[in-house]
Amino acid sequence: MRRRGRAGGDARTRILDAAEELFAADGYEATSTAKVARRAKVPKGLVFHYFPQKIDLLIALVEERTFIETLPEEPVEATPGDPAGTLSRLARRLPLRASPAMRRILFREADTHRSVRERLRSLNREVLRRARLALEMALPGARGDAARLEVAAATFTAVLLYQENLSQLTGEHIDPDAVADLIARSLGT
Structure with missing residues (x-):
């Protein structure tokens, strides 16, 4: 790049x-x-x-000019018993490597151009994978409730990507720490 x-x-x-x-x-x-x-x-x-x-x-x-960093499962930073902190750290390490201009292009052109849409799908898959794994590691006793962890990871991913788009369009920001805390509370922690 x-x-x-x-x-x-x-x-x-x-x-x-x-x-x-x-x-x-x-x-x-x-x-x-x-x-x-x-x-x-x-x-x-x-x-x-x-x-x-x-x-x-x-x-x-x-x-x-866009790169989505994929990591093996081990490097996800998770603290057992602290899903909010784990998700907050994850939010600060969004795996998209692109200039602000390229980020704007990605989110603007995804609706009409297949190659751009595919890049965003890859980003969504990687963030979702990391969020799911991070929640499983932060809440080791909750692995039996895979459906709830999947929904929580998907919600967190959706908010992160929405935030990225919102930031590019309006300059406004959603506090990822507050979202992480809300999701952790919804999981009963």
């Missing part, structure tokens, strides 16, 4: 930088390839050399 920047770097990188800025600011549909070329200071034909269709530009951004 390292970029060389617009001042230097190769034309392809400048095109991606320009597209990231413009797609984040104006949206994919409202951004023409001519506008991307002007921002990148390259001929329009060069954009099509690297990205034969405009959608290829979006796909390259998503594939190259």
Whole structure:
């Protein structure tokens, strides 16, 4: 995900930088390839050399500039008897690695572009897996109540991803510690 920047770097990188800025600011549909070329200071034909269709530009951004960190099960930080603290720590380690602009693009374009939607599905699956495992480890006696833990993990995941989208759109924030505490209380702790 390292970029060389617009001042230097190769034309392809400048095109991606320009597209990231413009797609984040104006949206994919409202951004023409001519506008991307002007921002990148390259001929329009060069954009099509690297990205034969405009959608290829979006796909390259998503594939190259977003990363979802997957971890083996062991590294989930869980404190037995403290599901609220465990979920709070998990919230601070959202496994999405992307610039603020790329986060905006992901959440804005997920409804209309399959590659973007798939990246968000991967993020949802990873956060849900971590939340479920963290709750199982924090509440070892509750493993027999898998359905409740699954709902709690899914609720926490939904709130985290909603928060990410809300933050990108409005700048508002939901306190993940309060959500973690609410979920822990709902599990009877």
